Amino acid sequence: MRTGNHWLRDMAFLNQRTLGVGVLLLGLSSAAGATGHLLDLSLEELGDIQVLSVSRKAQRLADTAAAVTVITAEDIRRSGARSVPEALRLVPGVQVAQIGAGRWAVSVRGFNSRFASKLLVQVDGRSVYSPMFSGVFWSAQTLMMEDIERIEVVRGPGASLWGANAVNGVINIVTHKAVATMGALVRASIDDRGKPELAVRQGLALDGGGALRVYAHSINRSAFETAGGGSARDEQTGWRTGFRLDSAATGADHWTVSGDAYRQRSPEVLALGSAGSAYSPFDFEGAHLLAQRSWAMPVGVASLRGYVDYADVVLGALAGATVYSGDLDFQHRLPASGGHEWIWGLGLRHQQVSVRSEVSVFDFMKDEARMQTFSAFVQDEIELLPQQLRLTLGARLEARNTTRPQIQPTARVLWSPTSRDTVWTQWSRAARTPSYGDLYASLVTGSQPYPPFALATLVSQANPQLEPETLNAVELGYRRQFERGNAEAVLFRHRYSRLIGNTLGGVRTPGRFPPLPEVILLRDNHSAAVSEGVELGGELSVMRGLRLGAAYTAMRFSFDASDDPVRAGASDTVANRNADHWLSAWARIDLPGAQELDLQLRHVGALTGQPSPGVAAYTVADLRYGRRFGRHLDIALSITNLFDERYTAFDSDYFPSAYAYDRRRILLTGRWMF
Amino acid sequence: MRWRLLLLLLPLLFASSVRAAPPPTEYQLKAVFLLNFARYVTWPDAALADSEAIDICVLGRDPFGEHLTGLEARQAQGREVKVHFPAAPEQAGECEVVFVSASEQRRLNAILRELEGRPVLTVSDIEGFVEAGGNIGLVTVDDRIRFDINRNAVSAQHLKLSAQLLKLARRLIGQEGD
Numbered sequence: 001m002r003t004g005n006h007w008l009r010d011m012a013f014l015n016q017r018t019l020g021v022g023v024l025l026l027g028l029s030s031a032a033g034a035t036g037h038l039l040d041l042s043l044e045e046l047g048d049i050q051v052l053s054v055s056r057k058a059q060r061l062a063d064t065a066a067a068v069t070v071i072t073a074e075d076i077r078r079s080g081a082r083s084v085p086e087a088l089r090l091v092p093g094v095q096v097a098q099i100g101a102g103r104w105a106v107s108v109r110g111f112n113s114r115f116a117s118k119l120l121v122q123v124d125g126r127s128v129y130s131p132m133f134s135g136v137f138w139s140a141q142t143l144m145m146e147d148i149e150r151i152e153v154v155r156g157p158g159a160s161l162w163g164a165n166a167v168n169g170v171i172n173i174v175t176h177k178a179v180a181t182m183g184a185l186v187r188a189s190i191d192d193r194g195k196p197e198l199a200v201r202q203g204l205a206l207d208g209g210g211a212l213r214v215y216a217h218s219i220n221r222s223a224f225e226t227a228g229g230g231s232a233r234d235e236q237t238g239w240r241t242g243f244r245l246d247s248a249a250t251g252a253d254h255w256t257v258s259g260d261a262y263r264q265r266s267p268e269v270l271a272l273g274s275a276g277s278a279y280s281p282f283d284f285e286g287a288h289l290l291a292q293r294s295w296a297m298p299v300g301v302a303s304l305r306g307y308v309d310y311a312d313v314v315l316g317a318l319a320g321a322t323v324y325s326g327d328l329d330f331q332h333r334l335p336a337s338g339g340h341e342w343i344w345g346l347g348l349r350h351q352q353v354s355v356r357s358e359v360s361v362f363d364f365m366k367d368e369a370r371m372q373t374f375s376a377f378v379q380d381e382i383e384l385l386p387q388q389l390r391l392t393l394g395a396r397l398e399a400r401n402t403t404r405p406q407i408q409p410t411a412r413v414l415w416s417p418t419s420r421d422t423v424w425t426q427w428s429r430a431a432r433t434p435s436y437g438d439l440y441a442s443l444v445t446g447s448q449p450y451p452p453f454a455l456a457t458l459v460s461q462a463n464p465q466l467e468p469e470t471l472n473a474v475e476l477g478y479r480r481q482f483e484r485g486n487a488e489a490v491l492f493r494h495r496y497s498r499l500i501g502n503t504l505g506g507v508r509t510p511g512r513f514p515p516l517p518e519v520i521l522l523r524d525n526h527s528a529a530v531s532e533g534v535e536l537g538g539e540l541s542v543m544r545g546l547r548l549g550a551a552y553t554a555m556r557f558s559f560d561a562s563d564d565p566v567r568a569g570a571s572d573t574v575a576n577r578n579a580d581h582w583l584s585a586w587a588r589i590d591l592p593g594a595q596e597l598d599l600q601l602r603h604v605g606a607l608t609g610q611p612s613p614g615v616a617a618y619t620v621a622d623l624r625y626g627r628r629f630g631r632h633l634d635i636a637l638s639i640t641n642l643f644d645e646r647y648t649a650f651d652s653d654y655f656p657s658a659y660a661y662d663r664r665r666i667l668l669t670g671r672w673m674f
Numbered sequence: 675m676r677w678r679l680l681l682l683l684l685p686l687l688f689a690s691s692v693r694a695a696p697p698p699t700e701y702q703l704k705a706v707f708l709l710n711f712a713r714y715v716t717w718p719d720a721a722l723a724d725s726e727a728i729d730i731c732v733l734g735r736d737p738f739g740e741h742l743t744g745l746e747a748r749q750a751q752g753r754e755v756k757v758h759f760p761a762a763p764e765q766a767g768e769c770e771v772v773f774v775s776a777s778e779q780r781r782l783n784a785i786l787r788e789l790e791g792r793p794v795l796t797v798s799d800i801e802g803f804v805e806a807g808g809n810i811g812l813v814t815v816d817d818r819i820r821f822d823i824n825r826n827a828v829s830a831q832h833l834k835l836s837a838q839l840l841k842l843a844r845r846l847i848g849q850e851g852d
Contacts, residue, residue, distance in 0.1 A: 038698060038706045039748065043714070043842055046707060050817045051700045062735050063777045072801075149801060177805040179847055209826050209848045248826055248848060249807040294783060296790070301783045333784055336762050341781075386761055419736055483699055544697045544817060590817070 052484060052541050065392055065412035065424040066158065067093065067477050067490045069537060071151040073176075078588050078598045080624040080638040080667075081145060082221075084173065085138055089584050089602055092535035092551035093155040093169070093490070097604070097650035100660040101221045102236030102266040104138040105577070105650045108155050108169030109494055110531035110557040112577045114654050118167035118432055118471075120158070124175055124258065125329065126290055126307050129165050131351050131371065132321045133654070134435040137313065139266040140284040142219045142240055144199055146185060146671075149176040155535065156492060157410065157430035157473050161379060164349075164398060167430045167471050168494070177256070178203060178211035178246040185673050192666035193222040195235075209248025216241035219264065224660035225646075227613065232660040233279060238264030255293035262286055270318075271656045272361055272444065280316035300334040315655075319357040326350045341381040349373040353436045360512040363442040365462050371436070373400045390414040398431070402439065406431040406468050422479040430473065434466040438500055438523065446656055447516065450507075456519045457511045460502065463523040469499050485540035493532040501527025501559075502570035527571055528560040531578075545590035552583045576609040577653065579617075594628035596636075610651050613659070618647040632674050638667045703819050704799065704812055705741040711797060711810060712750040712771050716834040721770065721793035727756040731766050733785060734775030763788040774798035774808070782806055793832050804847055809833070813844065820844040 038046070061068050069091045081087035085104040088094045095112045097105040107116035115135025121128050123143065128136055151173050154162070158170040182203040190196045199217030206212055216239065223235040242260025247253075267281035287310050294303035306328045314320040331345035354368040379394030392412040399405035410428040417423070442462045450456035477490040502521040511518020533555030540548050557578045559571035582604040589597040600622040607615040621643060626636040641647075644664035651659060712728050722728075728750045732738065736759060748755050760766045763785040772794050774785055779800050786807045789796060796809045803811035804824040809831060811822040826848030828835055840846060 038703065039709070039745075041706075043707075043710045043838070046703065046710065047818060047820065047842060049703055049819070050697050051703050051814070051819060052697045052817070061777075063780075177802055179805050180802065182845075246805070249805055249824070254807070296787045301787050303783075333781075335764070335784055335788060336781075416735075419739075594816075 050544060052544050061479065062416070062422050062481065063390075063414070065390070065414040065426055067155040067475060067488075067492070067535065069153045069155075071153070073146075073149055076145055076148060076151075078596065078624065078626075079586070079600060080598065080622065080636070080640070082667075083138070083145075084141060084143060084148075084151065084171075087145075087151060088153065088171070089600075090549070090551060090586070091153045091155075092488075092537040092553045093492075093533075094153060095553075095578065095582065095604075098662065099650045099652045100224045100232055100234040100266075100268060100657075102139040102142075102219075102264070103234065103268070103652065103660075105653075106136070106138065106171075107578075108153070108171075109492060109533070110529075110555065110578055111168060111574065112650075113574075114650075114652060116168070117435070117438075118165060118469075119169050119171065120162055120164065120166040121171045121173070122162075123173045124256075124290060125292065125305050126288060126309060127164070127325075127327070130311065130323060131435045132313075132323055132353050132355070132437050132441075134437050137284065139236060139282060140262065140264050140286060140311070140313070142217075142238060142262065142264060143173065143175075144201065144215050144217050144240070144242075146187070146199070146201065147175045147181065147213075147215065147244075149174050149180070155490070156426070156475050156494075157408070157428040157471060161377060161394065161396070164373065164375070165432055167432045167469075175244065175258075178213045178244045179205075181213045182211065183673060185671065187217075187669060187671045189667055189669040191222060191668075192664075195220040195222050206245075210246055212243065212245045214241075214243045222665070224662055227659055227661065232269070232658070234266065234268045234657075234660060236264065236266045238262060238266075238284070240264075253295050255291070257289075257291045259289040260287065268652070268655065268657045271446070271658060277658075278316070278318070280318055282316075283314040284312070286311040297332065300332055302330070302332045304331075305329045318359045319355070319362045321353065321355045324352045336381075336383075339383040341383075342378070343381075344378040345376070347373075347375040349375075355441075361444045363462075365440040365442070365464065369402075369436050369440065371400060371402060373398060373433075375399070388416055390416075398433065400433050403433050403466075403468055406433065420481045423477070424479075425476045426474070428471075428473050430471045431468040432471075433468045434500065438462075438466055439464045443654070444512070445521070450517070450519050453517050456507070456517045457513050458519050458521060459511070461505050461520045461522045466500060466523060467498060467525050469496065469525070471496050482540075484542075485538060487538035488536070490535045491533075492535070494530065496529045496531075498525040499527035499529055499559075500525060501567050503564055504566040521566060521570065527562070527567060529558065529571070529575070530560075531555060531557040547588040548586070549588075550583065550585040552581070554581045556580065572609060576607060577650070579605040579607055581605045596624070596626040598622075598624040598626070600624075604649065607650075615648055615651060615659075618645060618649070620645055620647065632672055634671050636669045636671075638669070640665045640667075697817070699741075700814065700819070701738045702741045705738045705745060707812065707819060707821070708742065708771060708773060708797060709745050709748060709750060709755060711795060711839070712755065714836040714839040715770075715795050716836075717770060717793050718832050721832075722753075725768075727754040728771070729756050729758055729769040730771045730773065731758045731760050731769035732773045732775060733760060733763060733766055734778035737775055767792045767794065769794055771795045771797060774800060774803070776800055782808075789831070791830065791832070795831065795833055796827075804845075815844070822847065824848050 076087045085096050085106050089096045095107050105112050105114050115133045117134035121136045154170040158166040162170045185201040187199040197220045201215035203213040219238045221236040224232040226232050240262035244258040247255045264284040270278050290307035292305040309325040312322045327349045329347045334342040351371045355364045375398045377396035382391045395409040408430050412426040414424045440462050443460050445458045445460050447457050472495045475492045479488040505520035505522030509517040535553050537551045562568045584602045586600040603619040606617040620641050622640045623642045624638040628634040641664045648659045648661045743757050766772045799812040804822045807827050809828050813820050822845040823843045824847050
């Protein structure tokens, strides 16, 4: 096993060299920066000039008093990401751990888990956060990557504007308008284990300037390995089909209707404590229909969005859950006047959760629950000094039938001393309302020695009295746009209180798996924690055809000490799932003849206190070679984990299973567009 | 492992650094495009009556720096070109060309609404600009600057674009203007 030190030293070497070249070139071109000769060229000739293009991310975000990173369609394509979590590795502050073939743990600023309860993820404004599991089932979020226009990642609380569960962060996936995906696209790929995938998409122009696209794609991802080298039997298969219809746009008026339906199967071998293990497929199916319209009001611009969503998961013969959601959201942005820029909105959400369980591992207090949430928000951006100093005040009220209403305020100051520099600071209070799972689901979480017993079954016990968890967050950030790149640095401190933790609820003998006794871990609101750290990110166009980027995060995440050994143990378990540093770095190289070479390095520090054999630090390199043939065809060869490092990134929580290990994967992809 | 990777990377760095003239930066070239657009648009006569010059305005954070102001006093359609930085979209109605900076992405709908129906050519490099109802969207493809045109939106601003401009567009969306 290699140590982090070697790795850092090598990185330093890399930096020295590339910086050297970069500085040399910066010097060269500033001397020859005159626009003069360009003015004599015709429009046609101008179109042939190659530029040193720079990601405009920082500039686009220059006015935002929040730690926001945008992943563009180009970033996604060149990273070779086949799923959203893979693309998120490019963002500082986001912790991405692959548990198995289709299983992921993704979180922002701590609390990493298979179901990160404090992270909101939405696709075109539709929440994909499950109220059943208090998190996102990433196995079911198999989007067609070519449809994604951008992914906006907001680190830190975004609750005042975005709403429920936007406590640690918001991941906002935005798909292309239909008019941007005209013509036909066929993608076929095969990996080195012989698993093929196919995707087809057709875009059509409609009379009157609107457009429609329809698509379908299959998912077929090969299994990970067990510690012994056999198959972890967690291969992911499935399909998704959908459409998006956009009206013509002139001025502020347009509407969109979109929908999809999917089925996914992601089996795993569940470790059921003393009851042994069970091979059990997770079968997901779901569908949604969304409509959105924006229009010009007498003053300002309004938008109304509504959707219905169905999501079902069946865990083999063991259990199942169905969630129906209906959501209506109204937003009104007023034009800036007198230095104030107001935006306000109202939201209404109805969710119905029904569950079934055939085994004593999962136990639900209620078979069905209905949750109604009402929310209202208002935000004012106040210009204190024109173009220089801006104050944003906002608050969201959220009321749900199951808990007390919560007010989530935020105050942000943005200072732009020059047109290239931005400094911001913010304070926010956010709250997470307990989900159905927190309130009503009891689960066996494993088994362990519990003196005087040699082994006991641990049961996390439901508590319908739970109150919302709260967060106070402060942040200080700096962004700079260079002629050839951008950089950002963010310091954050999140103070969580009234966290849902565990205390001893009693010991039952015999428990549900006789002869073992059962230790009841009752959920309550008495835990507290702090996460603090630094997030660094940057991109640089070293020269034409060579772009470099990096994202680094160092984080300290700890719970308040407790005399209660059960609480302390549960807190440690949650804290230990987070690495204290991670980094990714990439180089995007354009070679002559429409060829592309993309290199990506990812390093994640070790997770401490994990069950044997543990999760060690790992460094993995990914390589992608792409080549375009004319206008209609491109071929890419991607090698993830180039040097075939055998590693595991996470110990599956909620649904415990043995560690799964990843090896080198090779994927050949062809894409036809006509 | 790491050494192998560096060996892979470094020759590429040096190989591609042996090039002739350094390329212009993105906004240096985009500034020239803006000037050129101003040469290929027909405004209603009343629109040009208010001032002698063709006014190019930048809304939001200025990404051009001296590259755009350096074009002042150049000519377009026999008139001088002036660059302005209005603080709000309602002050941009008198401009002939408005460039919406990427920093204004969140306010894009409100800006387009404010300028709707005015004889103003809207240009931006915000992704999805023409789809949102903007006139000309600048896109960077293979390190070259291309542009898309929304013809519905152009005719809604009472403007006419020359056939040459339409011919060079990467993508035309919407119907032919009347």
